[in-house]
Every structure is written in C-alpha cells, then in structure tokens.
Amino acid sequence: MNKQRTLKGSFSLFGKGLHTGLNLTVTFNPAPENTGIKIQRIDIEGQPIIDAVAERVTDTQRGTVLSQNGVKVSTVEHALAAIYALGIDNCLIQVNGPEFPILDGSGAIFVDRIKQVGFEEQNAPKDCYIIRHKIEVRDEESGSCITILPDDTFSITVMCSFESKFINSQFASLDHIDQFAEEVAPARTFVFVRDIEPLLNANLIKGGDMDNAIVIYEKQIPQERLDQLADLLKVPHMDATKMGYIQPKPLKWENECTRHKLLDIVGDMALIGKPIKGRIIATRPGHTINNKFARLIRREIRKHEIQAPIYDPNDQPVMDNNRIRELLPHRYPMQLVDKVIELGPNYIVGVKNVTSNEPFFQGHFPQEPVMPGVLMVEAMAQCGGLLVLNTLEEPERWSTYFMKIDDVKFRQKIVPGDTLLFKVELLHPVRHGVSSMRGYMFVGDHVVAEASFTAQIVKNK
Numbered sequence: 537m538n539k540q541r542t543l544k545g546s547f548s549l550f551g552k553g554l555h556t557g558l559n560l561t562v563t564f565n566p567a568p569e570n571t572g573i574k575i576q577r578i579d580i581e582g583q584p585i586i587d588a589v590a591e592r593v594t595d596t597q598r599g600t601v602l603s604q605n606g607v608k609v610s611t612v613e614h615a616l617a618a619i620y621a622l623g624i625d626n627c628l629i630q631v632n633g634p635e636f637p638i639l640d641g642s643g644a645i646f647v648d649r650i651k652q653v654g655f656e657e658q659n660a661p662k663d664c665y666i667i668r669h670k671i672e673v674r675d676e677e678s679g680s681c682i683t684i685l686p687d688d689t690f691s692i693t694v695m696c697s698f699e700s701k702f703i704n705s706q707f708a709s710l711d712h713i714d715q716f717a718e719e720v721a722p723a724r725t726f727v728f729v730r731d732i733e734p735l736l737n738a739n740l741i742k743g744g745d746m747d748n749a750i751v752i753y754e755k756q757i758p759q760e761r762l763d764q765l766a767d768l769l770k771v772p773h774m775d776a777t778k779m780g781y782i783q784p785k786p787l788k789w790e791n792e793c794t795r796h797k798l799l800d801i802v803g804d805m806a807l808i809g810k811p812i813k814g815r816i817i818a819t820r821p822g823h824t825i826n827n828k829f830a831r832l833i834r835r836e837i838r839k840h841e842i843q844a845p846i847y848d849p850n851d852q853p854v855m856d857n858n859r860i861r862e863l864l865p866h867r868y869p870m871q872l873v874d875k876v877i878e879l880g881p882n883y884i885v886g887v888k889n890v891t892s893n894e895p896f897f898q899g900h901f902p903q904e905p906v907m908p909g910v911l912m913v914e915a916m917a918q919c920g921g922l923l924v925l926n927t928l929e930e931p932e933r934w935s936t937y938f939m940k941i942d943d944v945k946f947r948q949k950i951v952p953g954d955t956l957l958f959k960v961e962l963l964h965p966v967r968h969g970v971s972s973m974r975g976y977m978f979v980g981d982h983v984v985a986e987a988s989f990t991a992q993i994v995k996n997k
Contacts, residue, residue, distance in 0.1 A: 545653045565628040574628050588806065609634060610635040643720070681818070683816070683817045684817075689712055691711050691816070694794055701754060708795045724788075732744075751781065756777065872918050884922060887956065906949045907954075909944075913941060915956065924971050946985050
C-alpha cells in the first residue's frame with residue numbers, strides 16, 4: 537500500500553505576478569499527514585489559510601482563482617500541477633500576495649525545486665480514487681468536453697482547436713504521470729496579440745512579458761498600435777508585417793500550447809484532493825470546464841467515500857480455501873471466507889459467495905432469507921484473523937478471539953446470490969498479541985456493513 541508523502545524541507549521561489557505585476561515570494565513547506573494542500577496568505581492579518589479544493593474556485597477566466605472567507609489567491613495551477621504530478625499529498629504553501637509568481641510561465645521551475653528538496657514518506661496510506669465507470673462533463677456552447685474512463689494509471693489526452701493558422705488543431709498526451717516532468721512541465725503559457733489589449737484594459741497581465749509566455753501574432757494591426765502595445769509591455773518594437781511566434785525563445789515542441797493546456801488540467805485535477813486512476817480525454821479544455829469536472833469527481837468521491845476493492849474472478853487467489861483452512865480453525869458451517877484476493881502488510885481483501893444453501897437461511901428467515909448481522913461481523917473478523925495469523929510461524933497453533941466490537945453499521949441486507957468483498961485494515965501494529973482492525977463489507981460498489989474490532993491472538997491448548 538502506497539504511503540502519503542510530503543516535502544523533505546522548505547523552499548522559496550521569487551518572481552512577479554502575471555496579472556498584478558507585484559514582486560512575490562511563494563514558499564513550499566512540509567505538512568503533517570492528512571493535511572492536504574493548503575495555501576496561506578502571509579501578507580494578510582491573521583495569515584488566513586485557503587483549502588486547495590475545487591469548491592474554493594471562484595474565477596476561471598484567466599487562471600484558477602481560489603477564495604475562502606473573502607481571501608483570494610490566483611495563478612496557482614502551475615504549482616499545483618507540479619505538486620500533484622510528483623505525488624505530494626500534504627503541503628503548506630505560503631505566499632505574500634494575491635497570486636503566485638508566474639516565473640517562466642510553465643511548471644518546470646516548481647518541478648525542479650521540489651525534486652531538489654526531495655520527498656518524505658509518511659505513515660498514513662495514500663488514498664487514491666479509482667474510476668470505475670465513464671464520467672463526462674460537456675459544455676455545448678463552447679464545445680468543451682472532459683471525459684474520464686477507467687484505467688490502471690492516471691493519463692490524459694488533450695485535443696485543442698484554436699482560431700489560428702499557426703495552432704489550428706493539436707493534440708497532446710500524457711500516458712503516465714512519471715512523464716510529466718520532461719514532457720509537460722516545461723510547456724509555457726501562451727497569448728494571442730489580439731487578446732493583449734483587452735487584458736491590459738481589464739487591468740490584467742501587468743507582469744506579462746516575452747520571457748514568461750508564448751506570444752502569437754497572426755492578425756496584422758497598424759504599426760503604430762503594435763508599437764503602443766510594445767511600450768505598454770515594455771518590450772522592443774516589432775515589425776507589424778511579420779506574423780508568427782514573436783517571443784525570443786523558440787517553441788520547445790510544435791504542440792507546446794496544447795501541452796500547456798494539459799499542464800493546466802493536471803493543476804486543476806489537484807483540486808480533487810486525492811490522486812485518481814483513470815484516463816482523461818479533454819476536448820477544447822479550459823479552467824472553467826476543468827473545475828466543473830473536478831467538482832463532479834469530488835461529488836462522486838463523497839458518494840463512494842469507501843471504495844470497493846477491484847475483484848476479477850479470473851485472477852488467481854492469494855489464498856485459496858485450502859490455505860484458509862490451514863490458518864483458521866473454523867469449519868463448516870462457520871468458515872465464512874472462501875478466498876483472499878489481496879494481502880498487504882496491513883490490509884487484506886477476502887471474498888465470500890453467498891448461496892441459498894447457507895445453513896443460517898433455514899431459520900433466518902425461511903420466507904425472506906437474510907444473512908444475520910452477527911455473521912457479517914464474524915466474516916470480516918475472520919478476514920482480519922487471516923491477516924494477522926499469516927505472519928506467524930505455525931499459525932495452526934493459534935486462534936483469534938474478539939475482545940471488543942465498535943462502530944458497527946449495517947447498510948444493506950445480504951441475500952442469496954450476493955458476492956461479498958471484505959476489506960480489513962490494521963488500525964495499529966499488533967502489540968502483545970492484540971490487534972485493532974477496521975473492516976468493510978461490499979456488494980458491488982456499495983458498502984453494506986462496517987465495524988471496528990479488537991482481537992487477541994491466543995495459543996491453542
């Protein structure tokens with residue numbers, strides 16, 4: 537089971553804000569496990585903290601803006617993309633102004649500094665949300681669409697269509713998150729010359745220049761007007777008759793603009809609050825639809841707060857019935873685990889197929905057979921017993937006995953034909969022969985029962 541990670545130390549970056557033009561400092565700090573990503577405005581009295589989650593996004597017109605209790609911070613997406621791609625679960629980001637510095641307009645500097653300071657593994661397990669079915673968000677007016685499909689890893693394919701002869705249609709792909717640092721992070725933000733004047737009139741891009749953006753000039757304007765724009769941006773005058781990319785640094789890739797759109801998606805997906813496994817297919821993406829999608833995924837996560845393990849009946853079990861009988865003293869009619877399909881150092885996943893021939897259905901109840909709740913807890917406990925007994929030498933000489941059962945919840949009745957999945961996790965390491973565990977029982981994707989229990993491992997007489 538993967539563990540959460542944070543930074544090994546702190547580091548700071550300095551630069552100007554893209555929209556405010558202010559000189560800004562952003563500092564990335566380690567944070568305790570289960571903190572998540574939080575942003576602190578240290579320039580405001582009380583140094584308020586903003587949770588970096590999708591529901592805190594209040595503006596997406598020219599970047600991702602987070603707000604909480606009237607406090608805002610913008611241009612966060614490049615830093616969040618680097619944090620997400622490098623697997624950082626817990627981090628406190630401090631900034632002394634209303635936005636993050638734009639730096640070179642990409643995520644590369646954030647990635648490099650995170651790698652320099654290094655990572656620290658924490659004790660808490662990393663909670664990953666696995667996409668089990670197609671989820672889609674669509675905006676008919678703009679033609680934007682984001683779809684996510686089940687996959688073994690997190691991957692993205694982006695297709696963009698611009699009203700431009702230089703970047704009309706492009707696509708970019710990230711097949712594995714490990715490729716992000718080299719294939720996506722260096723992609724810079726971009727702007728069309730035709731959009732610069734409206735942005736300036738809106739009191740934005742005060743910190744924009746040729747060093748932190750790709751600038752595309754494709755519709756000729758009078759030389760005098762182009763000179764005025766150059767003066768406002770404090771850059772050299774250019775020939776108004778020469779079309780194309782006019783920034784001094786050449787493109788890193790022909791599809792750099794679309795790769796930057798992919799970078800933005802990763803940054804906005806960081807606001808889901810946990811890593812996901814699935815393949816994103818995005819058509820004409822932007823921060824607005826990215827945020828709608830992130831919010832939808834967060835709602836899905838809340839509906840399936842505890843995810844069922846993936847069960848493929850074709851896979852060979854980790855423990856078959858014969859091995860289970862070697863570890864557990866239970867026999868018919870009390871052996872309630874048929875096989876084990878996953879086994880980690882602190883968790884186990886077991887299976888039971890409930891048939892109409894179960895002996896307890898004869899009296900519970902003949903006309904409406906329902907599995908007794910006490911046996912549901914017993915089945916989870918047997919799974920936990922397999923977890924701890926598997927670590928012992930001569931396990932057949934030991935048994936586990938209940939000491940305490942807490943927080944039992946039954947959410948759905950179990951009937952003949954159900955396939956039960958049990959997931960049992962150790963809450964603490966086994967000490968002095970005593971183990972504390974939390975168990976969940978699933979039918980399909982739904983939690984049908986759960987309980988915490990403490991058991992003692994006792995040597996048989």
